[in-house]
Structure formats: C-alpha cells, structure tokens
Amino acid sequence: MDIIKNKKIYLMISLIIIALGLVMFIINGFNYGIEFTGGTLIQINAGKFISVDEAKNIVKEFDENASIIHGGSNKEELIIKSTKDLSNNDVNRLIDKFQKEHKINKKSVQAEKVGPSMGKEIKNKAILSILISTIAMLIYITFRFEFKFGLAAVIALAHDMLITISVYTIFKLPVNSSFIAAILTILGYSINDTIVIFDRIREELRLNPKESLDNVVNNGINHCLRRTINTTITTIIALVVLYIVGVEDVKILALPLLVGIISGTYSSIFIASPVWYDLKKYKRKTA
Missing domain, CATH: 1.20.1640.10 (Multidrug efflux transporter AcrB transmembrane domain)
Structure with missing residues (x-):
C-alpha cells in the first residue's frame, strides 16, 4: 500500500x-449520563431476573432514554438511571407499574435524586x-x-x-x-x-x-x-x-x-x- x-x-x-x-x-x-447531569436513580431488588427490554417497556413512559443495568450476583437487582428530575408522583407511578407487572415489593425499592458533582x-x-x-x-x-x-x-x-x-x-x-x-x-x-x-x-x-x-x-x-x-x-x-x-x-x-x-x-x-x-x-x- x-x-x-x-x-x-x-x-x-x-x-x-x-x-x-x-x-x-x-x-x-x-x-x-446521570453521572454528569444529575437526575433520578432507582434501585429495585426484584428477587428475580427481569430483562432490560421488559424494564424499558415500563420506564419508557417516564424517560425513554433512561439507562437500565443489572446488579447483584444473580442479576436480581435493576438499576435505573434517568437524567430527568422525576417527580415523586412519577417515581411512585413507575414503582406501581413494576409492582403490578412483576409483583415487586415496594420495600425493596430505593429512589434518590442524584447531583452532578x-x-x-x-x-x-x-x-x-x-x-x-x-x-x-x-x-x-x-x-x-x-x-x-x-x-x-x-x-x-x-x-x-x-x-x-x-x-x-x-x-x-x-x-x-x-x-x-x-x-x-x-x-x-x-x-x-x-x-x-x-x-x-x-x-x-x-x-x-x-x-x-x-x-x-x-x-x-x-x-x-x-x-x-x-x-x-x-x-x-x-x-x-x-x-x-x-x-x-x-x-x-x-x-x-x-x-x-x-x-x-x-x-x-x-x-x-x-x-x-x-x-x-x-x-x-x-x-
């Protein structure tokens, strides 16, 4: 050449x-991503494996660009990162949808606001x-x-x-x-x-x-x-x-x-x- x-x-x-x-x-x-913009972080200990596609079908109503990854040794935890500052009402609605479709216990869910620092x-x-x-x-x-x-x-x-x-x-x-x-x-x-x-x-x-x-x-x-x-x-x-x-x-x-x-x-x-x-x-x- x-x-x-x-x-x-x-x-x-x-x-x-x-x-x-x-x-x-x-x-x-x-x-x-959320690390740079801040936003909402939701961790769901589902007690079972839920695929990313299944989770996205629920989360897309609130943020279609949200990042969803698995955590835990058996991938029973879902970590949802949204760059949007979701209201408490939206977070509760999202959790309710997971509870309805996948029988998630609300006590196994943690949600917090994340800053860009x-x-x-x-x-x-x-x-x-x-x-x-x-x-x-x-x-x-x-x-x-x-x-x-x-x-x-x-x-x-x-x-x-x-x-x-x-x-x-x-x-x-x-x-x-x-x-x-x-x-x-x-x-x-x-x-x-x-x-x-x-x-x-x-x-x-x-x-x-x-x-x-x-x-x-x-x-x-x-x-x-x-x-x-x-x-x-x-x-x-x-x-x-x-x-x-x-x-x-x-x-x-x-x-x-x-x-x-x-x-x-x-x-x-x-x-x-x-x-x-x-x-x-x-x-x-x-x-």
Missing part, C-alpha cells in the same frame, strides 16, 4: 467525521489523567525514538479521541463513566500499535539510509500491516461478541472500546506515520 501517496485522502476521511461530530455537538451537545469530579480527573499520560508518552517516545515521532503519536491519539467523541455525538450515545474508562483504555491500545510501526520505520531508516523517505515509511507500514490487522480483528471479534451477548453494563463499555480500537488502528497506519513524514520533510526543507 502506498500510504504516503494517498495520505490526504485518509486525512480527509477523518476530518469529515470530526467535522460532522462538531456540527452535531453544536446542534445537540453531548448526551450526558460526581460527574464533575470524574471529568476533571479524566482530563488530568489524559494530560499526564499524553505528556508521559511524549517524553518516552522522544527518549526512545525522537521528538517528531512523539509529536506524531500524540496527534494520532488526539485523532482517536476526537473520532470516538464524534461518533458519540453523531449517534447521540450516552456519555458516562464507562465512556471515560474506555477513552483511557483506547489511548493505551492506540499508542501500542503506533510504536510498533514507528519502530519498524526506524529500522528501515537504519537498513536503507539511501532510500527515499516515502518508501521508508511505506515499507515500514507494510511490514507491520498484517500483524496490525490480525491483532485488531481478533480484538474486534471479542468486543463484538461481548456487545451482542453481554448484559447492559458490559455493552456500554464494549461499544466505545470497539469504536476507539477501529479508530486507533486507522490512525496508527494512516495518520501517525504520514504526520511524522510531513514533519520530517518540513525539517529538511527548512534546514
């Missing part, structure tokens, strides 16, 4: 997705973690390779975060604590692929010092391409299976991981290396 020749096309694909995500963000904003704390710590990890990666890659490799890797990481965030805004997916955890996981996965490719490019530079820079980059990527694709496919298969057969609380983690890993693989091949190539070419022009 001639990655360098078509680098503008690959960059344009990413820019279109990010621009569309920005437009949707301006129009709709984020679909924040926890979400602010999670968001601030997540941003701090991303900044610290990004700076640490930049220092490590600069020490291990060179500054331009580190800068290209950081740009690729920013690309992965923006793509994942854009997908969430485009499809109005809920942004919650699981999304934050997935973003941090994606950073680690993406940088691993990028470093493998960079290591191969450095090896090509050492073995073929007279080769043109674009051929060096293309050869380095192509030598790693099979390994990168095989690793990504096996990871995607595992995540797709988790999303299909997993319970709701597993799905909300598997989805952003799936989006991020696809984006991370794309950026490692089509973004990070071409960015390094451009930085290297710019230095040679200005030298």
